[in-house]
Amino acid sequence: MRTSVLLFLTFSWLASLSFAENEGLSDALEGTPPILGCWFWHESEFEPEGYRPYLDLIAEKSPFDILTTSLRVKDRELVDPETRSQVKEAVEYARSLGVGIALDLDVRLARGGFREKFPDEQQWMIRLRDVQLDELGRGEISIESAYLSDHYTHRTTPYIPLSGRVERIFLFERGPGGVLPGTVHEIDRKDCEVVAEGTDEVSIRVDLGKNYAGKTLCLAAGFEHFTPAVFAPHLLEYQEGLLELYGDLPLAGACKDEWGFPPDFKGCPDKNDYWYSTYRAEAYREEMDGRDLIRDFLLMTYGEEGKEAERVKAINHFMRMSYRRNGEIETQFYRATKKVFGQDALVATHPTWYPFPGVQEFKKNGLDWWIAKRDLAQTDESTPYSVRTSLAKKWGSRIWCNMYYSEDPEDYVREMWRGALSGGRINYHPPWPTTQTGSLMAGQKAVLGSDRMRGEVRVRLLDFISDTPLDCPVAVIFGHAAAMNWSHANYAETGVALADGFWRSGRPADLIPSSEIWNGSLRMGEDGRLRYGPQSYDVAVLINPEFEPAETIPFLEGFSSERTTIFLLGDRTMDFEGHPTERLSQSWPKDRIVGSKEEALEEGLKRLREMGVASQSPATEVLKDFGYESAAPSRHGMARLIDGTHLFIHGEKSASGDRVASVFQVDGHEFQADFEGVLGVRFDNEGQVVALAAGGLKSFRSNNLTLALDKRLDFALKRNQRGEIEGIYYNESEAPPKEMEDLGGRWTWKQFPRTLATRPIKP
Incomplete structure (x- = not known):
């Protein structure tokens, strides 16, 4: 059957463009987040050319753009000349394969030198x-x-x-x-x-x-x-010196992991x-x-x-000193990385150590996750989803990236599809412990099975059509000082359970510490709504504001008549210095004071319904690890990004994505699609499709765009700011499919498993 592409006049901006030969990466691809994998060096990597086997595997079997790379070896430090020499060879070889290396240059890997x-x-x-x-x-x-x-x-x-x-x-x-x-x-x-x-x-x-x-x-x-x-006093100087020691290597970035x-x-x-x-x-x-x-x-x-x-x-100041100093060290590392390796260098990995905002993190770093500067929001293990999405807002990151590992390679499929439905991706840590796979190398090879990586590549197509993270209409703001002060009855209350309640109800919530008010990141937008990065909130809940600094309270009280409804759970009777204060509840609107998490959830959902805020697919699964539990998305459903892109995710049965043929509704616009695993679509105010990404697309039909393909195709397209089509497709040969030629525009060809774009690497 002949492939047909029918473009109505309302979609005429597509037809007016001509197809361009693949001349390298288009502007749209330049900002696409990298796919990350992990590489941990042991004794074998220090053998002559011992880095080749792992890099050859990654280049052949994976879509990874950058490997976050760290030493896990006895009696070797970053400052050793032999270490630097072997790393230099490995980085240059990786670069020849199109793989970037972001090297862990943390001072803990050079403690003897310090x-x-x-x-x-x-x-x-x-x-x-x-x-x-x-x-x-x-x-x-x-x-x-x-x-x-x-x-x-x-x-x-x-x-x-x-x-x-x-x-x-x-x-x-x-x-x-x-x-x-x-x-x-x-x-x-x-x-x-x-x-x-x-x-x-x-x-x-x-x-x-x-x-x-x-x-x-x-x-x-x-x-x-x-x-x-x-x-x-010399820590920051030494930290920057390590970066400069490796500054002439063509690294894609540098890592600092779980600092504190x-x-x-x-x-x-x-x-x-x-x-x-x-x-x-x-x-x-x-x-x-x-x-x-x-x-x-x-x-x-x-x-x-x-x-x-x-x-x-005393406790308030002692803990805030931990928070500020560790945040200062993280920020200096970020700035020094950009200074040494260039503004395009990736700063990795995650500031989260114990993957829950609780007592372990208080002692380690003062819960500095939200001031540990990154371009790409990064977490690890079983960090609550409300934290992952919150960090994406803080750093203006279109996705969050979670370093994930499990003993069973099959678990990576679940993590991948959960992330797809919540605006996130994986940094692929090899399976650990290695009881099932035998070694890190064998474990990573198992993870890189073609079906899993096909699913990964399809999910990453969504990054091409949107640069905004998951739309979370709710902010749960916990009192940072009170959460870390063990003299208070609500010690360690960080609001995760309440945020989970909203997630389970199909209204995702960002979890934000009140310190983000202190530093000006959580603010009032021009539209009168509470705003955090690109996210505006319809509802917020302030939990346990005891000991809040004086500057926090007028800011929050100023929202009493604004467009974001802020509920108060708990009270403030003492300030940060321990001085008695008038109860915050005395000046708070009485209809916005709640007495329990259950009431906060009930009233918050009621307000969202009154405002006509549409629901997304509820989080029906559970994260359970490290002694904590939190809500997790399922492997199928619908989600919405801030720019209005709607995601339809189906990954329950197949690692590469389940086949779906159905009729869908988005903001009153009906369309039909036959695809595998992933579909993302965005309409403009006139109901015209302006962005589309799909895995294994067979057909798509809306009121202004019809695609009928002879062969299923992984592809994405969008109109850029100049009104031109930018597109990407995966195909066995570079020759564009007929349907791409008919659409016109500028297209980039990729051959599976290679991915959207290798990060810019310093020449």
Whole structure:
């Protein structure tokens, strides 16, 4: 049967254009996000040309544009000449295959070099432990050091303790409300027996007499660890120096992964371990009008009767310092990467470590995810979808990208199609652990099965027709200060459950910390609606605003009569400094105060219905990992992007996409389509198709465009700002299909599995 292409006069702008030969990437392709894969170097990569097998596999079987590449090898650092030489060879070989390398240039991969240059700038931990003295005033405390490790160190030297010392010794009396007022005294070490003071243990013994019976002895022991101090004065200089060391290599970008203090997988539930350095203590002293940080650790841990407000203030400032300093380090890395490798360089990977905005992240980085600057929003593992979409708005990223791994290669299919329905993509980490696949190489080869990569390529066609992320009509704003302050009843409440409720109801919600108000990112738009990057919100819920800085409240109160309906859940009775304030609820519109998450969800959905906000497909599945649960999209349904592009995703049965032939409705416009897995379409105000992407398209019919193809085709087209067609198609041969010639315009040919565009690489 002859292929037919019928273009009505209302679509005449298509017919007026002529077909152009493929002359390289069109302007539209230049901004298309890359497809990312991971590469982890082990001993085999350091063999002569040991990098070739993995790169050959990627070039032959994958559509990956860039490999985020990191060392996972014993006794090698980035500063070693042998490392740099081997990386240089690998980068040049990868470039010859059309694959870019974004190299992990984090200082944690050069800790030995940092210590050699700046031996006095290692990270310290202060550990507080106590004992009640016996009837004779005797007591002993022994504190062991912590051996800490993470993904950067599990094949090399961990963040081992290097030394230990007695920092301070306190004596006090305890009551039901904490330390009794006026009872804290310090004991000089000469009045104690220091039993041990070394790398593994710090111990003391006291014999103070009967007058001290029943009192509490507290030892603050300090342990130095093998990693740069976060507040080290030379850290930023060293970080930029690593980038410059590799600056003459043709890298596609640089990576900094899960930055922050060394990990605490439980988040220190007893709140008696603190990351410390003399530099941090000095910064704290300056911010807190001369207060002593180690003395305030005692206040933060135990509380002191009559000093509740001081405790609130101390915790707030201590945690905000973590947030700001880690954000500063991330931002400097971003800017230095652009400076060294050019503005087109990719800054990867994700700031998320423990993939949930909870207690583990508070201690590691102050929950700095929203100020860890990136061009492409990046997360990992089971990070809640409300966070993924929120970060896409923050960084103006058309998609979010989640570094994903699983033991089972089949799980990647589920992650891919879930992401397609929620505006996201995968950074492909090889299967881990390797119990099923045997090795990282074999695991990645299994993931790169043709059906999976066909599905990936089809999903990526959507990136060509839209540069906006998922439309989320709801913002859930959680009080950042209160969430991280363990003196408050709502400690660790970050609003994920409420955001999940909206997702499950077909109204996706962005999760945003109130600190985004502090820094001006969450603001009022010109249309009177709450705005975050490209996203305007119809409904917002402010959760737990206790301890909010003064500048937050007038901003939110200013929305009381505006176009975004903001509900209040919780209250504010104290400011950031611990001062009592008038209750925020006293000035909030009474009909916008809710008493529970359930009521907030009910009232928010009611308001959306009143405003006529259309629903999207509900999130019917569950993310469950690392001890947390959150809502997840299914593998089929409909979603809407901010620019009005509608996505129809079907990936339940086939990795490459399920075959669908049906009639659809978009904003009152009816069309028929026969496709596989993916279809994205956008209409203008007159109901004309201005963008179309489809996997395995066989036919499409709307009121102004009809396509009937002899052979199924993966392709996408859109009209650019000059009114010209930009298009891309996958075909066995470069010769354009007849239907593409009939459409006219400028087309780019791709041969599966190669993808839309290799990132610009520094020559």
